Amino acid sequence: MAPQKLTEYERRRLENIKRNDQMLAALNIRSKLSQLSQSTKRAQTKSYKVSPEKKQRTETPIVLRRSLRARGVAPDPLSAGGLKDDFDETQNSISKKNSKLDSETTLMKRAYEKGPISMRDAYRTDASDRKLIETILDCSTELRLSEGNEVLGSSKLGRKVRGSIDIATMKLEPENIARVVPGRIMNLKFLPTTDARIVVVGNKFGDVGFWNVNAEDEDEDGIYLYHPHPAPISGIVCNSFSLSKIFTSCYDGFIRLMDMEKERFDLVYTSDYAVFSMSQKPDDLNSLYFGEGNGELSIWDARTGKSSSSWSLHQYRINTIDFNPQNTNIMATSSTDGTACIWDLRNVGVNGPASLKTIRHERAVHSTYFAPSGRFLATTSADDMVGLFSGDTYENMTMVYHNNQTGRWISSFRGIWGWDDSYVFIGNMRRGVDVISTTGKDVVATLQSEHMSAIPCRFDMHLYEVGMLAGATSGGQVYIWKPS
DNA sequence: ATTGTCATTACTCAA
DNA sequence: TTGAGTCCATGACAAT
Secondary structure (H helix, E strand, C coil): CCCCCCCHHHHHHHHHHHHHHHHHHHHCHHHHHHHHHHHHHHHCCEECCECHHHHHHHCCCCCCCCCHHHHCECCCCCCCCCCHHHCCHHHHHHHCCCHHHHHHHHHHHHHHHCCCEEHHHHECECCCCHHHHHHHHHHHHHHHHHHCCCCCCHHHHHCCCCCCCCHHHEEEEEEEEEECCCCCEEEEEECCCCCCCEEEEEECCCCEEEEECCCCECCECCEEEECCCCCCEEEEECCCCCCCEEEEEECCCEEEEEECCCCEEEEEEECCECEEEEECCCCCCCEEEEEECCCEEEEEECCCCEEEEEEECCCCCEEEEEEECCEEEEEEEEECCCEEEEEEEEEEECCEEEEEEEEECCCCEEEEEECCCCCEEEEEECCCEEEEEECCCCCEEEEEECCCCCCCCCCCCCCEECCCCCEEEEEECCCEEEEEECCCCEEEEEECCCCCCCCCCEEEECCCCCCCEEEECCCCEEEEEEEC
């Protein structure tokens, strides 16, 4: 069973597992944990509800561009020789004999999808989504009106709330738990508004789910499900200027714009490569930055509707793209090639923006994010480290040990910043949220709750409500912590 | 450089 | 309450 020769990596991982097991045994936590998971089942009230007729359509087998990893490239599966690689065993049992037919239906499916999809066609939930749309459009309107009284642009950005939070006050109440989508959540975002608390999530199946947390309606639980993509959703971009427009990117290379006014998922960009990450420069809402295939970073321009630039910045996939909030020309990327890089977009050559710094981890880097002040940078890596960087050129480095071995079923952890430079929040394998302090240079607290029945692996903080943190699991759940 | 293979392991749901 | 099934992503590394 045990490998004959252990690599350093394996050895370390085994040590982790062993140590964890010992800790568990010592604390007799195993039995307590199982008790907890039992008791929490009842607390599970809110959940997406799919209408039967729609469900059928969701489960229609769709041939995806699989095996994206090795290539980073996704040549059209229809023209790619045999279908062998594109089918798994379970699908084979259904479709082995008429794979030809399947490829034809797939062709039609893709042809249909190569264009706008109406929100009605993509909608999967039982109850009407009218209320969701109205709520969001109302928020937008208020924002637009208030904009008139302000100086354009930067002042609005400055409204982003910053502040310290007492970690001990952050609580997870049962009513702030919901199963928003089926399957694994890849990405989640709070809509940046004070008028409503709405979480948008994207899952592995290409579903986009909404949870209106404060929906106080008797016949609605505030959960709405759409299916605009056929593959994992890699990015969600929304901004406070137009809440009714939400960009979503997908592993199949499509980027769509959900437009609540037009009630459509418009197709804005298609790539022959997988899109693994997407971000927006906070002061340039006319562009999208996204990671394509093996290390390409591209910019899509809303005014031309085309990709305007494409640079090869990394060797392997770009996992995250982030901008320094205080100087949005400074961009940070993280990549499976083991590096996190900082770039200056004011200084762009043929090979892309000038590289200001390369941070080298021993393994893949899963995320790189700037602190709200821009003065810190946090990296999360598969080498079981969270890097904290500070100083004018981020020259001061602190590596904090953190078990980031999430395995196959849990999405990689990504340490995100809170509402100031104090803390980085990151999931842990014990169904908790570790809080890393920049001053303490270590995990100083862990958010835990008996109501957390799964591991929260992807997070977002509410831009305007200090202490409101959302975490998402591989089972489609969303937890929202709030200050008590 | 490209391809192959191997190990990882939590959650849900049905019985 | 248990255990079977999921899963086909991801990353590391060996082989070519």
